Amino acid sequence: MQTEGQTAEGRITKAERTRARLIEVATRLFQEHGTAEVTVRRIAAAAKIEAGSIYYHFSSRDEILRAVLERGVGDARDEVLAAIAEAGADSSPLVRLRAALAAHLKYTLRHHFSSRLKAIRHLPKRLRDHHMQQERDYAAIFAGLLREAQRKGLLRGGFDASVVRMLVMGALTWVAEWYDPKGPLSPDEITDELMGILTKGIVK
Amino acid sequence: MQTEGQTAEGRITKAERTRARLIEVATRLFQEHGTAEVTVRRIAAAAKIEAGSIYYHFSSRDEILRAVLERGVGDARDEVLAAIAEAGADSSPLVRLRAALAAHLKYTLRHHFSSRLKAIRHLPKRLRDHHMQQERDYAAIFAGLLREAQRKGLLRGGFDASVVRMLVMGALTWVAEWYDPKGPLSPDEITDELMGILTKGIVK
């Protein structure tokens, strides 16, 4: 057990690895048990470290939460953007929208990330503002696709695009509250159901 | 300050009034700050009572939470059923669905009741089962309306009604997370937007 992290230039220090492990563990615990029930001591135990040692890596418990949230939104954003890119820049905005929504749903389910909700409102102002900016950027991805579809004349008029965007994302975010991984439905099928509503409605 | 509660038969004891006040105050606090951050002492202070006195009315903190949740779902159910009744039993199921969704949204916004989410998962099993049964009953109202519309041939085929129901209710439940009472949108307008999607979709 030596010479694992190199310190020359592209160094990966032990601290960085421990910090990453703490974020991973904390993310899992926050998701499983809710942000409020997870104590510093539990995070420490799960990361096989002593509670006090955490404060070598984070200045406070809130700082851990901030890091978790930041990574969460960041990762989701990356996956959604990757899905859009994979659909091809020349594909229909609606095709890309479907891909984006599917990626969003998959990430939400995989990380059960409505746990976001449980925390944001009570973060210290500074952190909350920063996080809400991240959320806005994330939402802008979907808004952009809708706007592009609108510009290309693919959509009917007479609706408020930003409301629709929030309703749609809300529907998907809420899936995490009722989704049963052992059930018959896949995330893709749910996304298709949603896209079916968006394209055709459900009324004859 | 005397002879307020009568004790003959239709008595309203002081304890009942205090208990009701505690539930009211606790509901508001749970909604504003999240279930986990609200301590027994804070509830007591907000109800202008001493912390210890709470245990004359509730046997534990969880018991308060249970009462709050129970009243929440019950009240929402009553309001939704009232809205459906007001629409008239002979009106179109879609009209009644709109009325029901609007009532659901209004209640959710008025009480910011996505706070439900934050608690259910970690209630003692007994309480949780009971509460989830209540939620199922509540959801059944909307499912019934959808089924009726389907039976009357108002809807197209090829979609999963239960998934649609959950997506729709999720969209509305999530509204509480982004809704701005000072903004230009009313709950009714949001409901209309949603019904517009359901009836026509948004694609040309």
Add this chain to the structure above:
DNA sequence: AACAATACCGAACAAACGTTAGATTTTGAC
């Protein structure tokens, strides 16, 4: 091998938590 920096331990801290129980006040029936 030696040494400074890094990373972690382990014990302690004050504060806040839910809860209990005995004393005390308020209430309503007579």
Add this chain to the structure above:
DNA sequence: GTCAAAATCTAACGTTTGTTCGGTATTGTT
């Protein structure tokens, strides 16, 4: 007005919480 019952207060309890800090390993460089 009296008196038991009902309702509340008051003070404390044992835990657990986030956090601090001096010491102790571990690490990478020379």
